[in-house]
Amino acid sequence: MKIGIVCYPTFGGSGVVATELGKGLAKNGHEVHFITYSQPTRLDFFNENLFYHEVDFRSYPLFKYPPYELALSSKMVDVVKNEKLDLLHVHYAIPHASAAILARQILQTEGIHVPVVTTLHGTDITLVGKDPSYEPVVTYSINQSDGVTAVSEDLKNDTYKHFNVQKEIEVIPNFIDLSKFQKQRKDHFKLAICPNGEKLIVHTSNFRQVKRVDDVVRIFHKVNQSIPSRLLLVGDGPERNNIENLCRDLDIYEEVRFLGKLEAVEEVLSVADLFIMPSEKESFGLAALEAMACEVPVISSNAGGIPELNINGISGFTSKVGDIEEMTKNALHVLDDNNLLTFKESALNRAKEFEMGKILPLYEAFYQKVSELHLTAAKS
DSSP: OEEEEEOOOSSSHHHHHHHHHHHHHHHTTOEEEEEESSOOTTOOOOSTTEEEEEOOOOOOTTOSSOOHHHHHHHHHHHHHHHHTOSEEEEESIIIIIHHHHHHHHHHHTTTOOOOEEEEEOSHHHHTTTTSTTTHHHHHHHHHHSSEEEESSHHHHHHHHHHSOOOSOEEEOOOOBOTTTSSOOOOHHHHHHHOTTOOEEEEEESOOOGGGOHHHHHHHHHHHHHHSOEEEEEEOOOTTHHHHHHHHHHTTOGGGEEEEEOOSOHHHHHTTOSEEEEOOSOOSSOHHHHHHHHTTOOEEEEOOTTGGGTSOBTTTEEEEOTTOHHHHHHHHHHHHSTTTHHHHHHHHHHHHHTTBHHHHHHHHHHHHHHHHHHHHHHHHO
């Protein structure tokens, strides 16, 4: 198939998943065309089936803000016509789904029929979509899509709960490329950070309040009082300064390292003993899956779709949001030398259930089903 993929070209989960999906589809022989305002972070072109089309949106004196959605729709029309795409797969409801629906309508006036698949990733539903300013457009775009997927059962249920969605939503979970995310020999790195055999705890996020990075620090503080340990914080965002100040207030700043945004996060995960994700809301928990693939057990909240990934007592533990005491207790249990190896093995085994080779065929089958239904509808 010739597939157009529209996503945010950033470090965020939806952009990462969309890019990895496109790369996987290209390896399977599909022709994949990325359509976005800049080259996606993880996109490389070591495959003859990968193409990139930049959306050019310009500011004019008439507009206070550049009309990106309209430029995106026009670009989709152009790419579908000239590359003869079979399907558009848009990730994130706003503005990608609504722009795709407009593009499809324009193409229909020229006798070109292309189905639109929309994948819901999380904040497009749980945060942005609930805003009254956007809710009618989100609802319409989902209902008008030819096929809709969500990355977890929890997100699917949230969508039905908060929107008047009549469309059937199919759950296709996020996935992991185990050829990239696997434990690597980085003993020199571990020795540099933990010269005396300390346990290494890692957290990665965009440092927004919803990620509750302060809980990570408070859990680490309590763990550090019981066993020698170090904390690596990967990422950056609006809470960065507050977290640095909290580390100073708790007198643990010397035991914490801020690494900023890293593309090769698997190298850090390869030396970790524990991953902490105490988020207030997560539609799936891709960062936790990446950790588990590198044999790192997870201490997490039970928010959103996380329990569908992190199996309590097996790959790690889940607790109520904000329950720092229980998370600390569970972290110490996992880090105990008598338990750690078992949890590491179980985390990897759980990650293998989400290996790309198992999830990719689900998307391919869904594309085929949607295309056949769209073709039937177009003929009637």
